[in-house]
Amino acid sequence: MxxxxxxxxxxxxxxxxxxxxxxxxxxxxxxxxxxxxxxxxxxxxxxxxxxxxxxxxxxxxxxxxxxxxxxxxxxxxxxxxxxxxxxxxxxxxxxxxxxxxxxxxxxxxxxxxxxxxxxxxxxxxxxxxxxxxxxxxxxxxxxxxxxxxxxxxxxxxxxxxxxxxxxxxGLDEDVIYIYERVFKNKGDAAIVALEHEICQGCHMKVPGVTASEVKAERSLVQCPNCSRILYRNYL
Ligand SMILES: [Zn+2]
Missing domain, CATH: 1.10.287.1490 (Helix Hairpins)
Structure with missing residues (x-):
């Protein structure tokens, strides 16, 4: 992670x-x-x-x-x-x-x-x-x-x-900005797991390329549908 x-x-x-x-x-x-x-x-x-x-x-x-x-x-x-x-x-x-x-x-x-x-x-x-x-x-x-x-x-x-x-x-200002904006807009969560290529925030399947980016764990990836930050779920 x-x-x-x-x-x-x-x-x-x-x-x-x-x-x-x-x-x-x-x-x-x-x-x-x-x-x-x-x-x-x-x-x-x-x-x-x-x-x-x-x-x-x-x-x-x-x-x-x-x-x-x-x-x-x-x-x-x-x-x-x-x-x-x-x-x-x-x-x-x-x-x-x-x-x-x-x-x-x-x-x-x-x-x-x-x-x-x-x-x-x-x-x-x-x-x-x-x-x-x-x-x-x-x-x-x-x-x-x-x-x-x-x-x-x-x-x-x-x-x-x-x-x-x-x-x-210690968190980057830009990251905090995105996080806070999404948290405020969504009201429940700004960062959610991606499970079987499905965003656990909006429950929509993300495109394959987005799923690959999340799996690569190199940068922060946002759900194209709801903007929540996605992370790879190892469970
Ligand atoms: Zn989503």
């Missing part, structure tokens, strides 16, 4: 790592936001069930009040019945009492329904709270992992930049 190729491969390795580190750093805010969104969704889900139970309790309390009002009215109607001597008024009160009793009965039916629902909701709240605790624990762990990632990325990036500078040292 050409010594120049070896040097370029080291340089490229550091450039690729720097690029991937920077991309990982750039993705961090979105990752943090995703954890926060998960945390909020878990809290909202739990709140929703808690609110259903609360609404149920409020409705039951209101119904109890309503039923009491109706029962008080029935008591008053009965007292009036005892006092009246007019048949018409007596019958009107019978009618009122029947109506109020039907109302009380309807209220009691609804109270029963609500009590049954409250039992199931109480279980659901417990489950939702357990689920919330689990979700929050997972989110905290993910946050911690992210913090560690931030530290690791920052620490390693400094090292990579130093290593990159060392790898570029």
């Amino acid at each position: 050409l010594p120049l190729v070896e040097k370029l491969l080291v340089l490229q390795d550091r450039d690729q790592k720097i690029k991937s580190h920077k991309a990982a750093e750039k993705a961090l805010p979105a990752e943090r936001a995703a954890v926060e969104a998960k945390r909020k969704a878990a809290r909202d889900a739990c709140d929703k069930v808690r609110e259903s139970l609360k609404a149920n309790e409020l409705e039951r309390r209101k119904l109890q009040g309503d039923a009491q009002t109706k029962r008080d009215a029935i008591g008053r109607y009965r007292a009036q019945q005892n006092l009246t001597r007019k048949n018409e008024e007596f019958q009107a009160l019978v009618h009122e009492i029947t109506r109020a009793e039907a109302d009380v009965s309807a209220i009691e039916d609804r109270e029963l329904e609500l009590m049954e629902a409250a039992e199931s909701l109480t279980v659901q709240v417990k489950e939702a709270e357990a689920e919330l605790a689990r979700a929050l624990k997972t989110c905290d762990e993910q946050d911690k992992a992210l913090e560690e990632k931030v530290r690791n990325l920052a620490g390693r990036l400094d090292g990579l930049v130093t290593e990159r500078a060392a790898a570029a040292q």
Whole structure:
């Protein structure tokens, strides 16, 4: 292998790592936001069930009040019945009492329904709270992992930049120029292996003359199709 190729491969390795580190750093805010969104969704889900139970309790309390009002009215109607001597008024009160009793009965039916629902909701709240605790624990762990990632990325990036500078040292300016231009344009690699006369960057077969030049290992050869620098692969 050409010594120049070896040097370029080291340089490229550091450039690729720097690029991937920077991309990982750039993705961090979105990752943090995703954890926060998960945390909020878990809290909202739990709140929703808690609110259903609360609404149920409020409705039951209101119904109890309503039923009491109706029962008080029935008591008053009965007292009036005892006092009246007019048949018409007596019958009107019978009618009122029947109506109020039907109302009380309807209220009691609804109270029963609500009590049954409250039992199931109480279980659901417990489950939702357990689920919330689990979700929050997972989110905290993910946050911690992210913090560690931030530290690791920052620490390693400094090292990579130093290593990159060392790898570029002693390389011909023209070579660096070509390498950097291709790396920037292609985004992934500037120097790739030629395998069975196929460029491993663009996966196109190169002309025989190009393949021969690469095999000769006398100078840097670029892929006629994608411009990436080609090197002979001994594997
Ligand atoms: Zn190519």
